[in-house]
Amino acid sequence: MDYTDKRQVGDSTVLGGVRNFDLTQILECGQCFRWERVSEGAYEGIAFGRRCRVRQEGDTLLLIGVTEEEFERYWRDYFDLGTDYGSVKELLRTDPVMRRAIQYAPGLRVLRQEPWEALCSFIISQNNNVKRIRGIVSRLCAQFGGEIRGGGHAFPTPERLAVLDEEALAPLRCGFRARYILDAARQAACGAVDLDALRSLPLEEARSALRRIRGVGPKVAECALLYGLGRMECVPVDVWIARALDTLYPGGFPPEFRPVAGIAQQYLFHYARTCPGALQLPAAVR
DNA sequence: AACCAGGCGCATA
DNA sequence: TATGCGCATGGT
Numbered sequence: 001m002d003y004t005d006k007r008q009v010g011d012s013t014v015l016g017g018v019r020n021f022d023l024t025q026i027l028e029c030g031q032c033f034r035w036e037r038v039s040e041g042a043y044e045g046i047a048f049g050r051r052c053r054v055r056q057e058g059d060t061l062l063l064i065g066v067t068e069e070e071f072e073r074y075w076r077d078y079f080d081l082g083t084d085y086g087s088v089k090e091l092l093r094t095d096p097v098m099r100r101a102i103q104y105a106p107g108l109r110v111l112r113q114e115p116w117e118a119l120c121s122f123i124i125s126q127n128n129n130v131k132r133i134r135g136i137v138s139r140l141c142a143q144f145g146g147e148i149r150g151g152g153h154a155f156p157t158p159e160r161l162a163v164l165d166e167e168a169l170a171p172l173r174c175g176f177r178a179r180y181i182l183d184a185a186r187q188a189a190c191g192a193v194d195l196d197a198l199r200s201l202p203l204e205e206a207r208s209a210l211r212r213i214r215g216v217g218p219k220v221a222e223c224a225l226l227y228g229l230g231r232m233e234c235v236p237v238d239v240w241i242a243r244a245l246d247t248l249y250p251g252g253f254p255p256e257f258r259p260v261a262g263i264a265q266q267y268l269f270h271y272a273r274t275c276p277g278a279l280q281l282p283a284a285v286r
Numbered sequence: 287a288a289c290c291a292g293g294c295g296c297a298t299a
Numbered sequence: 300t301a302t303g304c305g306c307a308t309g310g311t
Contacts, residue, residue, distance in 0.1 A: 288311105289310100289311085290309105290310085290311085291308100291309095291310090293306105294305105294306090295304105295305095295306095296303105296304090296305095297302105297303090297304085298301100298302085298303090298304105299300105299301085299302090
């Protein structure tokens with residue numbers, strides 16, 4: 001567990017002794033698309049049809065407008081605060097490359113997002129950039145998501161999207177991805193793909209179930225599993241990870257990474273993408 | 287004005 | 300199994 005104490009103050013929850021946690025690293029590393037920075041170290045976002053304002057001050061984390069009950073029900077798991085990232089990092093740091101990637105962003109964590117939102121968001125992400133992904137997701141929610149308390153919109157349900165057609169999605173300007181979104185929504189809505197059931201399905205079965213959705217290939221399926229279904233052993237291989245594996249792990253990740261390989265992937269992705277020269281490391285450091 | 291962006295489907299060999 | 304191409308859109 002990565003905090004030592006918790007109390008409710010007014011309508012907010014305050015965590016103390018927070019470790020291995022940096023809001024900016026977590027929310028701006030390209031794993032989620034609905035959080036906005038409202039000031040230094042403070043973000044606002046929506047998940048589970050609820051709004052959350054969160055601010056970090058050192059090892060204190062304030063969840064504003066979140067009761068203790070809501071924290072326990074939703075946000076503790078969302079931020080994966082029950083996991084001790086200290087021991088995850090200890091395992092990964094036995095590797096010299098991973099040691100650097102972790103040192104670069106020691107407060108990074110993999111969020112446990114809602115399955116449908118993760119699947120849909122990463123369908124949108126293909127051959128796209130983060131800024132435009134955020135724009136499309138934002139329009140998707142504003143157009144079709146239910147209004148929530150305190151303003152803003154929930155992520156639209158599969159059922160809501162399943163009854164639409166490509167023309168209705170035109171305002172999103174998501175291009176060729178419109179039909180993919182619709183197929184995913186329809187399959188999720190009718191139960192052809194039971195997203196919640198994928199949490200406990202054997203990995204290969206979960207993968208093949210997701211791949212039956214048009215527009216869901218190996219990478220998007222892996223994203224849905226890692227970010228949406230809490231399968232931390234899953235490794236989405238995008239262009240950055242492919243390059244990083246090529247130069248830094250030509251033989252693939254060490255086998256001992258396996259249970260948390262998806263977390264290793266996240267450290268490496270962020271490092272490779274945002275640290276200049278990360279991929280030109282001389283072979284000597286390995 | 288080409289090229290790129292957290293890929294994928296499809297055709298071809 | 301393995302490549303190569305087109306794909307909507309918007310930013311350099």
